[in-house]
Amino acid sequence: MVKRTLSHGEYEAEFYVDPKLNPAVYHFVITRRGAAEIIIWGQEQSMSDAERSALDWMCEMTANNKAAAS
16 A cells, blocks of 8 residues: 655655554655656655655755766
């Protein structure tokens, strides 16, 4: 079940929770917008930590792409 989607630059992150685990595990999957290829997958112990990690990754990848284009 997708709980939330965040985007930054050309990237999107979808968030999933595995409620079968105790405590729950919150997964994030980062792709380029419109693409199926997974660039990064990660997991955290809370939704806010998963959102923060995914946003950090997306910001870093966007900055690296801008630096490479200069």
